Amino acid sequence: MAPLPYAPRPPVIGADVPPNDVSGVSASFTERVAFLVELAGRLHTYGTTAQRLEGAVTAVAHRLKLACEPWSNPTGLILTFSEPDRREGEVDVTRVLRLPPGDTDLHRLSETDRIADDVLVGTLNLEQAHAAMAALDRPRSSRTRAVEVVAFGLAAMGIAGLLRLPWLDIGVAGVNGLLIGLLIELAASRPRLKEASDAIAGMLAAFATVLVASVTPLNQNTVIIASLIVLLPGLGLTNAINELTSQHLVSGTARFAGAVTTVAKLTVGAVIALYIAQIIGLTPQVRALRPQPAWVEGCSLVVATFAFAVLFRASRRDYLRVMLAAASGYLIARFAGEAFGPTAGIFLAALVLTAAGNGFARWCHRPGAIIRVPGIITLVPGSNSLRGLLTLVQQQDVVVGQDALLGVMNVLLALLAGLLFGNLLLPPTRNL
Secondary structure (H helix, E strand, O other): OOOOOOOOOOOOOOOOOOOOOOHHHHOOHHHHHHHHHHHHHHHHHOOOOHHHHHHHHHHHHHHOOOEEEEEEEOOEEEEEEEOOOOOOOOOOEEEEEEOOOOOOOHHHHHHHHHHHHHHHOOOOOHHHHHHHHHHOOOOOOHHHHHHHHHHHHHHHHHHHHHOOOOHHHHHHHHHHHHHHHHHHHHHOOOHHHHHOHHHHHHHHHHHHHHHHHOOOOEOHHHHHHHHOHHHOOHHHHHHHHHHHHOOOHHHHHHHHHHHHHHHHHHHHHHHHHHHHHHHOOOOOOEOOOOOOOHHHHHHHHHHHHHHHHHHOOOOHHHHHHHHHHHHHHHHHHHHHHHHHOHHHHHHHHHHHHHHHHHHHHHHHOOOOHHHHHHHHHOOOOHHHHHHHHHHHHHHOOHHHHHHHHHHHHHHHHHHHHHHHHHHHHOOOOOOO
16 A cells, blocks of 8 residues: 655654644644544554553644543543543543454554654644544455455465475465455454354364375474464564553453453364364374574565565565564564573563664654564463463363463563563653
């Protein structure tokens, strides 16, 4: 999707800058409220966490000479507005928005940030800003949807390659990923199918894997996990813990519950497929083999990071940045992990990528999420959580399942520490 035809402006969202020459200030109270409501709704839709969304909306409201008390959770917003120079409660307006959980969309997040900046420096008035934001809602083209479906397959193949699985395993994961991408595309316009899409995706990946494994040996559970990698809520788990530590307790708890529910649905779907395969007499041949040389891992990293750039819907000009951020997170975690231990590697990767995202926002005047989000995506614990539940259900062994789930907690804690200390190392000057 091409960027909007006006130039970026210096940062103002979340920055402590005096309100000079703000065109929106001259607009009516109702117009300013409408602009802030739309801005908040879009930031929520594009996957912004509660603390960053509330900080951004509060900062913009201050620049527009409004008092705003935002309250964000994964499924809605409550925004109360008033004018500071009026008596308290005299012109208070409250907006309640019921919204679906947001999905990461780096292009639209960046453009929304730029539109708000241009309003606050006087380049756009509120009417022009509404029109510019409405232009972001144009439907995706057939070509874009097809590329995203292919990206599901590439992501699955890339992760399987990073795990150095045999070529057949990589191919099965890639085909499964394509089928899951088609399922998600179909579910986007079918609400009933969308509700069950995670469980159906788990069934599809597991049954296809068992079908092939009944003919020739596969790394069964690892292939299933690689196939489902895009649907795993590791980023949601990380954001939930981050919100909880930021004292956004309701939002963090709700986001954590949603992530756990997604893992449970994927697990239920996979287990149902395994039981069906057992009933009809399919006997999978399971092996544990990682034969690939280092160059396959390197090529797979390029493929996986490109797929993440597509699935995060980054602007084309940001593809290289997103790919480098995702690759850096993986490489730092791997090599630092070999030197100091896996947990230390994840902590160091999260710290470096958080600081890098803050630096990008500070010096390039664009959302740090363009670096931060893809940077930590290869570190998140979604695959470990799914592996733990699958092991627990398949083997009925609580001890084995607990070991995997304890690994999830270790990864989460390392990520959280990296995020916190990364913000201390280079404090953010913008909320996004």
